[in-house]
Amino acid sequence: xxxxxxxxxxxxxxxxxxxxxxxxxxxxxxxxxxxxxxxxxxxxxxxxxxxxxxxxxxxxxxxxxxxxxxxxxxxxxxxxxxxxxxxxxxxxxxxxxxxxxxxxxxxxxxxxxxxxxxxxxxxxxxxxxxxxxxxxxxxxxxxxxxxxxxxxxxxxxxxxxxxxxxxxxxxxxxxxxxxxxxxxxxxxxxxxxxxxxxxxxxxxxxxxxxxxxxx
Amino acid sequence: xxxxxxxxxxxxxxxxxxxxxxxxxxxxxxxxxxxxxxxxxxxxxxxxxxxxxxxxxxxxxxxxxxxxxxxxxxxxxxxxxxxxxxxxxxxxxxxxxxxxxxxxxxxxxxxxxxxxxxxxxxxxxxxxxxxxxxxxxxxxxxxxxxxxxxxxxxxxxxxxxxxxxxxxxxxxxxxxxxxxxxxxxxxxxxxxxxxxxxxxxxxxxxxxxxxxxxx
DNA sequence: TAGATTGTTAATCGATTAACAATC
DNA sequence: TAGATTGTTAATCGATTAACAATC
Numbered sequence: 001x002x003x004x005x006x007x008x009x010x011x012x013x014x015x016x017x018x019x020x021x022x023x024x025x026x027x028x029x030x031x032x033x034x035x036x037x038x039x040x041x042x043x044x045x046x047x048x049x050x051x052x053x054x055x056x057x058x059x060x061x062x063x064x065x066x067x068x069x070x071x072x073x074x075x076x077x078x079x080x081x082x083x084x085x086x087x088x089x090x091x092x093x094x095x096x097x098x099x100x101x102x103x104x105x106x107x108x109x110x111x112x113x114x115x116x117x118x119x120x121x122x123x124x125x126x127x128x129x130x131x132x133x134x135x136x137x138x139x140x141x142x143x144x145x146x147x148x149x150x151x152x153x154x155x156x157x158x159x160x161x162x163x164x165x166x167x168x169x170x171x172x173x174x175x176x177x178x179x180x181x182x183x184x185x186x187x188x189x190x191x192x193x194x195x196x197x198x199x200x201x202x203x204x205x206x207x208x209x210x211x212x213x214x215x
Numbered sequence: 216x217x218x219x220x221x222x223x224x225x226x227x228x229x230x231x232x233x234x235x236x237x238x239x240x241x242x243x244x245x246x247x248x249x250x251x252x253x254x255x256x257x258x259x260x261x262x263x264x265x266x267x268x269x270x271x272x273x274x275x276x277x278x279x280x281x282x283x284x285x286x287x288x289x290x291x292x293x294x295x296x297x298x299x300x301x302x303x304x305x306x307x308x309x310x311x312x313x314x315x316x317x318x319x320x321x322x323x324x325x326x327x328x329x330x331x332x333x334x335x336x337x338x339x340x341x342x343x344x345x346x347x348x349x350x351x352x353x354x355x356x357x358x359x360x361x362x363x364x365x366x367x368x369x370x371x372x373x374x375x376x377x378x379x380x381x382x383x384x385x386x387x388x389x390x391x392x393x394x395x396x397x398x399x400x401x402x403x404x405x406x407x408x409x410x411x412x413x414x415x416x417x418x419x420x421x422x423x424x425x426x427x428x429x430x
Numbered sequence: 431t432a433g434a435t436t437g438t439t440a441a442t443c444g445a446t447t448a449a450c451a452a453t454c
Numbered sequence: 455t456a457g458a459t460t461g462t463t464a465a466t467c468g469a470t471t472a473a474c475a476a477t478c
Contacts, residue, residue, distance in 0.1 A: 001421065006445065008415055012408035013340040016390065030459065039392070042459095043447050050461065058460040059454040075411045076418040094309035100390065100407055106414075125241035143419065167230050169417040171410060175315065176233065177254070185416035190317055194402055195386060196290045199321075200223055202359065203291040203401035207217065221469065245435065258471050259434095273436040364467040368434065 003074075007048050011071055030061035052156040056105065080105045086158055087149035088113035088128050091173050095147060097124040109141050122173040132180055135165045147170045166179070222263050226286055228253065229263070233283040245276035297318045297356055301373055302364035303328035303343050307389050310362060312339040324356050348423075350380045360384045367391040 003011075017038055021029060031045040038045075049056065049067070053076055056062045061166055072078050083101075085092045088111045095101075111128045113119075118128045129137065137143065146167045148155050155174035162170065169185035172178055180186050219225075232253055236244060245261040247269065251258075264271065265281070267289055272278045287293050298316075300307045303326045310316075312324055316331045326343045333343045344352065361379075363370050370389035377385065384400035389392055390408075395401050 003419075004445075009408075009412060011415065012405070012411040015406070025280060033461080041447060043449095044445090046460065046462090047446075054461095055462050057454060058452070059458045066473065072414065073420075076414040077411065083415075090309040090312035093321065094305040094404075098406065104407070104411070107412060127425055143309060145413065161342035165399070170394055170419075172415050183420060185420055187409055187413035187416065189404065189406065190227070191310075191313065191404065192319065193224075194404050195316060195321060196227040196230065196292065196319070197224060198360065198384055198386050198402035199291040199296060199398055200226065200289065201402065203289075203298075204218075205383075205398060205400055219469075248437080256471060258473095259469090261436065261438090262470080269437095272478060273476070274434045276435065293436050 003052050007051055011052075011075055012166050015071050015075060015077070017069065018064055018071065021064050022068055026064055026166075030054075034062070064175055070084050077104050080107060082143045083108045083145045083147060084134070084137065084143050085111045085126075085147040085149055086113075086131075086134075086162070087111075087147075088115070088123060089095060089149060092147070092149035095149065096126045096136050099156055105146070108147075109143065110137055134162070138162075138165045138167060143167065145171060148172045148174050148178075150174060161179075218267050222266055223253075225263060226267075226290055230283065230286045230290060230292070233279055233286065234297050236279050237283055241278050241279055244279055246271075249277070280313075296360055297350065297358045298323045298360045298362060299327045299349070299358050300341075300364055301328075301346075301349075301360040301377070302326075302362075303333050303338060304364060305332070307362070307364035308338050310342045310364065314393060322371070323362075324358065325352055327352075349377070353380045353382060358382065362385060363387045363389050363393075365389060 016035075016053055017034065020027075031042040031049075035042040036044045044055070048054075049062065052071075053060065055066055055070060064077055069078075084108055085095060086106060092111055093114075094113060101108070108126055109125055110133050111126055111152045112134050113128055114131055116130070119130050121128050144167065146169070148159060148170060150158060152174045155172065159172075159178050159180060161169055163180065163184055167184075170180065170187075171179065172186065172188040173191070175190060175192055177188070178186065229249075232249065233244075246257040250257040250260045261271070263269075264277065264344070267286075269277065270281055272284060274376055278290075284293075298321055298324060300310060307326055307328075311326060319330055323341055326338055326341055327346050327349055329346055331345070336343050336388050359382065361377045361384070363385060364373060364402060365373060367389045370387065370391055371393055374385055374393050376389075379397065382399075385393065385395065385402075387401065387403040388406070390405060392403070393401065
């Protein structure tokens with residue numbers, strides 16, 4: 001049975017909590033206690049972990065380290081991923097500088113940008129190349145993942161090009177929905193939408209919600 | 216009846232599509248055509264729009280401009296929001312530079328950082344101040360929204376402080392789940408989790424999905 | 431009027447929660 | 455063994471889709 005979409009989005013959250021627990025020296029955790037920390041029900045924890053072939057023991061709980069390794073493998077964090085970033089603007093610059101990606105096996109090898117003034121320069125130690133070099137770079141460096149940190153107007157055309165050159169996954173920061181073949185892994189971060197959702201919550205805060213519970 | 220969580224997250228998407236259509240001179244749209252563009256069912260479009268008191272006409276469809284204005288009001292995009300950013304690092308720097316926020320009424324007034332070397336400097340024309348100035352700045356400038364672009368270790372403490380000083384909404388980029396009073400609007404952007412989800416999809420691409428449809 | 435398309439109710443689907451027997 | 459906790463089936467809940475009468 002395949003892993004449901006809802007569970008896929010919780011997997012990185014489990015990973016994060018388990019990592020913190022391992023760091024704190026916790027070796028065993030029950031669905032009840034893990035659910036309490038993550039603010040979900042123990043039932044959901046057990047259903048989730050079972051859906052990806054988890055490894056619990058009755059009367060004991062789940063071994064933190066083994067579960068962490070297991071989820072890491074499912075997420076592909078046990079291998080290295082070669083990344084390029086398209087666009088040396090604000091977002092592109094922020095992402096190269098982000099240390100935590102590399103610790104999970106995501107290594108950025110180059111940034112590509114249209115602006116000739118940037119070519120030969122670096123951002124956080126990663127070189128910036130002209131767009132024309134993308135094709136050869138992908139081949140030579142076995143790049144699987146491309147980050148789109150460019151304006152929405154250019155994004156679809158660039159995405160099509162990247163796929164033609166062999167890119168297998170696109171992490172999109174442009175404010176549009178790309179049309180891609182279903183054989184390409186695709187994930188977007190829509191910052192404007194996230195901020196607008198926050199704005200909605202701010203505006204409608206008092207309507208439902210008079211209680212004092214934490215969220 | 217209140218707007219469901221699923222709909223809340225689709226509202227900014229409707230807004231984006233409608234904005235594009237208006238720019239293209241489209242004045243009217245049917246649920247069928249809007250659903251086709253957004254890749255959801257016409258039924259869902261109608262249910263969604265009805266749930267927030269939409270304004271369709273039988274036999275005609277939805278007036279693009281009116282619907283856009285209506286959704287904009289629900290999202291709070293018809294007013295100005297004062298923002299401060301905590302943390303002048305990569306993420307903070309990327310967000311100040313992001314032009315599109317301001318066009319929706321989100322105005323960043325200041326950045327705060329611990330590093331004394333940055334005080335008095337600017338990022339994209341926005342001044343960087345010491346953390347000690349936060350309290351007075353929030354009061355004086357009627358700041359509602361704070362962006363947390365700081366390491367996870369410091370985030371909870373800073374969030375608590377911001378709330379004490381009157382912040383009403385927190386946009387969190389730190390890699391943790393904050394514990395906040397339910398009276399505070401809260402939205403996180405978890406970049407690492409998004410990248411890990413992409414990695415999962417990349418790894419498991421061929422398992423379910425042999426078709427050629429676009430996604 | 432006829433055709434198109436909404437608003438809304440009913441049916442379906444999927445995800446979450448509850449319950450409990452199995453078992454460490 | 456007794457207690458704890460999983461694995462798993464059943465019940466519930468909510469969201470999506472389908473259907474169709476209302477109406478522009």
